[in-house]
Amino acid sequence: MDFTPLPASFYEPSAKVVAPRLLGHFLVRRSPEGLAGGVIVETEAYLTDDPSCHGFRRETPRNRSMYGPPGRAYVYFIYGNYYCFNAVCAPAGVAEAVLVRAIEPAFGVAWMQANRPVAGARELTSGPAKFCLALDIEREFDGTDLCSAESPLFIAQNPQAPMLRRRQGPIITTTRIGISVAEHLPLRFYLDGSDYVSKRERQVKRAKVHPAPK
DNA sequence: TAAGTGATGCAT
C-alpha cells in the first residue's frame, strides 16, 4: 500500500468542508513496529465562530495548535484519562479543526490490539479516545505535521476513498456528540455502513437540573 | 447510569 499524505491545501478550507472530505482516507501511525492505522469513518467540525470550539475564546497553551497552520495535529487531554485527535484546518490565526471520532482498523492491527486489549473487534477504535489508545497517540503528538510521510502520525490519501464512500455510505450528517453549547449544529459526519461509528443515534439530551432557590 | 480522572477556565 502506498501512503501519500494529503497536502496542507486540503486542510485550508473551513473545518465544516474538510470534515466530510476526510471520510474514507487513512489515519497512519508510524510506530516502532511498523505502520498502523485505518480508514477515517467519523468526524466532527469545530469552527472559529462556534462556542463549543476549544479555540473560540482565545489562544492558550492548550489550544495553540488550532491557531497554527492547517494540516497539523491538535491533540488534547480530556476527562483526566484520555486523548482526542484533531486535524487543524483553516489558515493560521483561524482556530478550526476536525475531530476524528472513529477509524476502521486496516493495518498494524496486532500492534493496536496489544495497545488496547478488548474483547470485541469494533471496540478497538470506535470512539475518539479509543483509537488514540490503540494507536498510542498522546500529548507529544500535539502539533505533528500530518502532511509528511516521515511524521510519526499523518493522514494519507486513499485512492479508494470514492469507492469506499459508495460501499460504506451514505454519509450521515448529525449533531455533535457530548457538547452542551451549539449542540444543534449539523457538524458530525459518518459513513453509515461502517461498524466502527461511535454512536448510532443522537445522544439524548440530559435534562439540566437547576439547584432549588433558597 | 454513574464513577473516575486531572487540566482548564472562570468566579471569587
Place this chain on the structure above:
DNA sequence: TGCATCACTTAA
C-alpha cells in the same frame, strides 16, 4: 485560590 465543567470510557 476554589470549584464546576469537560469534544470520554468502562463497569454495572
